Amino acid sequence: MSEHAAPSQRAAGSESRFAQVGGLRLHYLEWGRPEAPPIVLLHGGGQSAHTWQRVAGRLQRRYRLIAPVARGHSDHPESRLGPEDLWAAAARVPCSALVVHGSESDILSRDAGQRLAGVLPHGRYVSVAGSGHSVQGDNPHSLSEAIEQFLAEIGY
Numbered sequence: 001m002s003e004h005a006a007p008s009q010r011a012a013g014s015e016s017r018f019a020q021v022g023g024l025r026l027h028y029l030e031w032g033r034p035e036a037p038p039i040v041l042l043h044g045g046g047q048s049a050h051t052w053q054r055v056a057g058r059l060q061r062r063y064r065l066i067a068p069v070a071r072g073h074s075d076h077p078e079s080r081l082g083p084e085d086l087w088a089a090a091a092r093v094p095c096s097a098l099v100v101h102g103s104e105s106d107i108l109s110r111d112a113g114q115r116l117a118g119v120l121p122h123g124r125y126v127s128v129a130g131s132g133h134s135v136q137g138d139n140p141h142s143l144s145e146a147i148e149q150f151l152a153e154i155g156y
Contacts, residue, residue: 099116105133
């Protein structure tokens with residue numbers, strides 16, 4: 001993987017970077033120290049990597065945060081992926097993953113969030129009270145706590 005920063009595109013302390021992976025050019029935002037333990041933060045549909053800004057303030061003290069711009073979403077130039085592609089990709093995720101659901105979301109249902117956590121080989125589901133689909137913006141404090149609890153439970 002080769003990577004480079006695009007310093008002209010900064011978002012609340014983040015670095016905008018690009019990586020070449022398997023012939024694909026991937027865009028991501030990064031917060032924190034490069035030597036800190038890494039965490040990958042994935043955004044939901046209709047959102048972008050920038051939605052993690054409010055959570056990054058707390059988590060970047062302990063972790064290196066990497067928020068890819070998901071293919072087929074927001075400012076990514078690739079065409080949109082179909083649902084079958086996303087479910088198949090989820091089944092191949094090799095690391096522990098926390099699926100976050102805003103308790104008041106009218107976009108992602110509780111059942112879909114739980115199904116996704118079940119498809120992930122090492123998935124876990126959490127519902128964050130007082131938030132809709134944009135959990136990062138609606139309740140960043142409770143989301144940060146849920147992430148830190150999850151990381152402690154998996155020994156990270």
